Amino acid sequence: MIKVEDIHKSFGDEEILKGISTTFDKGKTNLIIGQSGSGKTVMLKCLLGLFKPEKGRIYYEESAIQDMDDDQQRALREDIGMLFQGGALFDSMNIEENVMFPLRMFSKQKKSEMLERVNEVLSRVNLENVNKKFPAEISGGMQKRVSIARAIVNRPKYLFCDEPNSGLDPKTATLIDNLIQEITHEYDITTVVVTHDMNSVMEIGEKVVLLKKGKLVWQGTNQEIFKTDNEDVTNFVYSSDLFKKIREVQIKEQ
Amino acid sequence: MKYLHDIGSYFVMIKKVFGSFTKRSVLRELIFKEIDDLIIDSLGIVAFISFFVGGVVAIQTALNMTNPLIPESLIGFATRQSVILEFSPTFISIIMAGKVGSFITSSIGSMRVTEQIDALEVMGINSLNYLVFPKIVALLFYPFVIAISMFLGIFGGWLAGVYGGFTSSTAFIEGLQDSFIPYHLFYAFLKTFVFAFILATVPSWQGYYMKGGALEVGKASTNSFVWTSVLIILANYVITQLLLSS
Numbered sequence A: 001m002i003k004v005e006d007i008h009k010s011f012g013d014e015e016i017l018k019g020i021s022t023t024f025d026k027g028k029t030n031l032i033i034g035q036s037g038s039g040k041t042v043m044l045k046c047l048l049g050l051f052k053p054e055k056g057r058i059y060y061e062e063s064a065i066q067d068m069d070d071d072q073q074r075a076l077r078e079d080i081g082m083l084f085q086g087g088a089l090f091d092s093m094n095i096e097e098n099v100m101f102p103l104r105m106f107s108k109q110k111k112s113e114m115l116e117r118v119n120e121v122l123s124r125v126n127l128e129n130v131n132k133k134f135p136a137e138i139s140g141g142m143q144k145r146v147s148i149a150r151a152i153v154n155r156p157k158y159l160f161c162d163e164p165n166s167g168l169d170p171k172t173a174t175l176i177d178n179l180i181q182e183i184t185h186e187y188d189i190t191t192v193v194v195t196h197d198m199n200s201v202m203e204i205g206e207k208v209v210l211l212k213k214g215k216l217v218w219q220g221t222n223q224e225i226f227k228t229d230n231e232d233v234t235n236f237v238y239s240s241d242l243f244k245k246i247r248e249v250q251i252k253e254q
Numbered sequence B: 001m002k003y004l005h006d007i008g009s010y011f012v013m014i015k016k017v018f019g020s021f022t023k024r025s026v027l028r029e030l031i032f033k034e035i036d037d038l039i040i041d042s043l044g045i046v047a048f049i050s051f052f053v054g055g056v057v058a059i060q061t062a063l064n065m066t067n068p069l070i071p072e073s074l075i076g077f078a079t080r081q082s083v084i085l086e087f088s089p090t091f092i093s094i095i096m097a098g099k100v101g102s103f104i105t106s107s108i109g110s111m112r113v114t115e116q117i118d119a120l121e122v123m124g125i126n127s128l129n130y131l132v133f134p135k136i137v138a139l140l141f142y143p144f145v146i147a148i149s150m151f152l153g154i155f156g157g158w159l160a161g162v163y164g165g166f167t168s169s170t171a172f173i174e175g176l177q178d179s180f181i182p183y184h185l186f187y188a189f190l191k192t193f194v195f196a197f198i199l200a201t202v203p204s205w206q207g208y209y210m211k212g213g214a215l216e217v218g219k220a221s222t223n224s225f226v227w228t229s230v231l232i233i234l235a236n237y238v239i240t241q242l243l244l245s246s
């Protein structure tokens, strides 16, 4: 579980996060949603400790990262897996080396043990026979899956995903969403996914946090999101044409 | 103001490079890869340029010796002096600012814009140590490149001088040995070390702190060449003033 208490983050004079408090539950896919520029990525980077908030505290289980020294933060990061928006695979390394990278850095295993684990996670994300290929040689969807494999290879307790299905076709996007959710349940991970995609909200939104201009304006489950009459929620949900039309049809039928 | 901030960020970067170290076995591999990319891969172009420019220096000196009182050995002497003092350390370093410098900036810069640097940081790796330290170590071998350049430059001068019919081999070699000051070699290699450090760190700094996308990576590489060569020229001036004028 990750708990966030009243975090504020500014760049220069501009306050990007204006006091956000919430919790992200263990064993669930927690979603941070909101329009572009609402501060989702900044929030994620604060959780990761890449940005330091001016105010507020972030707890991983019982301990606040603000209280940790460098070594403790480094130790915490070994428990964190991250899936970046563009995949962020190292393009000088092949797929196998990419996935093995966290193991080489942090475990004392033998090469053969590491390789076994790499093949295990690669097959978990349904990728076989790509070990020796380079990131530039595989499709965007495959890159995302390699990136997931790299994120979970060290058995993290926390998994962060920034726009996991941006740049993917809808079908592949759903596959990636489902994969993230399955892995979350399977290994009982605290997963935080940043997205602006309503499909993801419907598919995997076990807990949803809506940001608007740096403020948390609503939180709940994806079941509740269609029932609430919170104006910010309806504005966000029905900003998609498709949903707007469905909504209009629903209203007509009533 | 902006310049002060830039200079500050450069020194902060240098400090972080020597902060927490990457795992030994990984670092060793990275160093070998950088030696390959930065040193070995540059030998061809450096050899080519040195050989021919050495030849041109010899020919130019010969063609400008219209006074019959000037001894033929001046050709060897002038070739040696210009190659060792300026051409190899400084001119080759400017070329390397273009070749190695833009390679470093674009490779680190593209890692920045594709979030590969963030990925390292999230894993708890000191990305500056991981990326920049191996380059600094690899460029400790840079003086060897310059030594090869000096040798080939002088060899090119000898070949052009002798086979172009401008000088006899004996006179050329006599010129090479004429009033040789070992301190000049010290001066040349000291500045080579300074240039090596500039070549490793300034382009890294340009790439590491860049913002934007693929287009900006290209701009950063150009900027990097400008900064690196300007700094090499300035450092050259300062070192020459300090070490040679007294």
Ligand SMILES: Nc1ncnc2c1ncn2[C@@H]1O[C@H](COP(=O)(O)OP(=O)(O)O)[C@@H](O)[C@H]1O
Pocket: A011, A016, A034, A035, A036, A037, A038, A039, A040, A041, A042, A043
């Ligand atoms: N490193 C940074 N420096 C300055 N401003 C930033 C930085 N990162 C993000 N911002 C600003 O913060 C705001 C929110 O950005 P972001 O969190 O990336 O939005 P999104 O919700 O689309 O992920 C934007 O206005 C952006 O310009």
Ligand SMILES: [Mg+2]
Pocket: A040, A041
């Ligand atoms: Mg974002």
